[in-house]
Amino acid sequence: MSQDRKKDRLVLVTGASGYVGGRLVPVLEERGERVRCLARNPQYLAGRFCSDTEIVAGDVLDRDSLRVALEGVDTAYYLVHSMGSRANFEEQDRIGAQNFARVALQQGVRRVIYLGGLVGDSQLSSHLASRREVGSILTSEGPATLEFRASIIIGSGSLSFEMVRSLVNKLPIMITPSWVRMPTQPIAIEDVIAYLIQGLDVEEEGSAVFEIGGPQQVSYGGLMREYARQIGVRRLMIPVPFLSPRLSSLWLWLVTPLYARVGKKLIDSLRNETVVRDGGALDRFPVRPLNVRQAMARALEEEDREKAQTR
Numbered sequence: 001m002s003q004d005r006k007k008d009r010l011v012l013v014t015g016a017s018g019y020v021g022g023r024l025v026p027v028l029e030e031r032g033e034r035v036r037c038l039a040r041n042p043q044y045l046a047g048r049f050c051s052d053t054e055i056v057a058g059d060v061l062d063r064d065s066l067r068v069a070l071e072g073v074d075t076a077y078y079l080v081h082s083m084g085s086r087a088n089f090e091e092q093d094r095i096g097a098q099n100f101a102r103v104a105l106q107q108g109v110r111r112v113i114y115l116g117g118l119v120g121d122s123q124l125s126s127h128l129a130s131r132r133e134v135g136s137i138l139t140s141e142g143p144a145t146l147e148f149r150a151s152i153i154i155g156s157g158s159l160s161f162e163m164v165r166s167l168v169n170k171l172p173i174m175i176t177p178s179w180v181r182m183p184t185q186p187i188a189i190e191d192v193i194a195y196l197i198q199g200l201d202v203e204e205e206g207s208a209v210f211e212i213g214g215p216q217q218v219s220y221g222g223l224m225r226e227y228a229r230q231i232g233v234r235r236l237m238i239p240v241p242f243l244s245p246r247l248s249s250l251w252l253w254l255v256t257p258l259y260a261r262v263g264k265k266l267i268d269s270l271r272n273e274t275v276v277r278d279g280g281a282l283d284r285f286p287v288r289p290l291n292v293r294q295a296m297a298r299a300l301e302e303e304d305r306e307k308a309q310t311r
């Protein structure tokens with residue numbers, strides 16, 4: 001793609017106040033893309049991005065606001081989820097995705113790029129089932145959609161990673177239920193952003209799903225051990241052989257109340273492995289993800305700078 005065409009096209013980022021969107025926008029700006037962000041509370045984004053980046057007020061639950069936000073857009077990133085909401089998050093995410101898909105189609109958007117969760121085939125938690133449903137709504141009701149699916153994202157500010165840190169920082173001894181041992185395939189935030197950026201120009205007829213992950217499968221417990229090692233503390237984990245979501249969420253409320261509501265949904269997601277089964281992304285994209293040790297070292301190094309970017 002030529003530099004000129006790049007500058008002509010308009011890229012919409014939803015979820016720009018969130019963890020992933022907030023890190024995507026500066027990279028798009030550095031590449032010379034014309035960027036528009038949709039935000040429910042634009043005031044939170046004031047001064048955070050380049051002055052050329054447009055910020056429009058909007059809500060995926062409000063179709064009129066989407067008509068304005070999607071006008072003239074070539075590619076739209078869908079990085080919205082309602083997991084932190086107290087209301088019925090599945091219903092809100094379903095309606096939001098339907099609105100977005102239909103208005104994007106009406107407005108002639110060329111491609112939607114969505115980041116969802118890595119899912120197994122059966123016994124999905126409500127969180128993962130909802131992430132998958134959003135992907136299928138976007139694909140079936142909207143323009144051509146690239147869906148990237150990721151497990152835990154390693155980076156300062158990522159909820160799942162912050163939960164690991166919070167538990168290790170606070171608890172010298174942990175009773176660890178079975179979800180702590182369930183395999184996941186974490187990926188560094190830099191690698192997620194690289195895939196999302198490559199999604200702009202990858203040649204693809206129609207819609208496609210790409211599972212993305214780092215080179216290793218590791219459990220939450222493995223992440224906790226690696227984090228403890230990198231910050232130089234010793235932690236004792238005592239495994240117990242049962243999955244106890246109720247007990248675990250009570251434990252989270254006591255130890256790390258900030259992450260408890262979302263943490264409960266994350267733990268519930270860990271009844272299945274969240275690992276890459278189809279390695280096609282490595283063939284299609286030149287991204288070579290960092291391993292867990294490198295990804296975590298990088299997250300800790302970049303912490304101060306990244307904290308400044310996280311609301």
Ligand SMILES: NC(=O)c1ccc[n+]([C@@H]2O[C@H](COP(=O)([O-])OP(=O)(O)OC[C@H]3O[C@@H](n4cnc5c(N)ncnc54)[C@H](OP(=O)(O)O)[C@@H]3O)[C@@H](O)[C@H]2O)c1
Binds near residue numbers: 018040041079118158
């Ligand atoms: N973080 C991870 O570890 C991880 C791992 C795998 C996949 N993902 C996927 O990555 C995507 C982005 O996740 P994230 O971690 O960046 O989430 P996040 O930090 O919680 O951000 C969610 C964003 O959604 C926006 N939003 C919520 N409801 C909205 C609505 N009705 N209209 C418009 N915007 C709305 C929020 O805006 P407000 O500021 O207005 O609330 C916020 O900007 C999600 O699809 C998630 O499943 C994340």
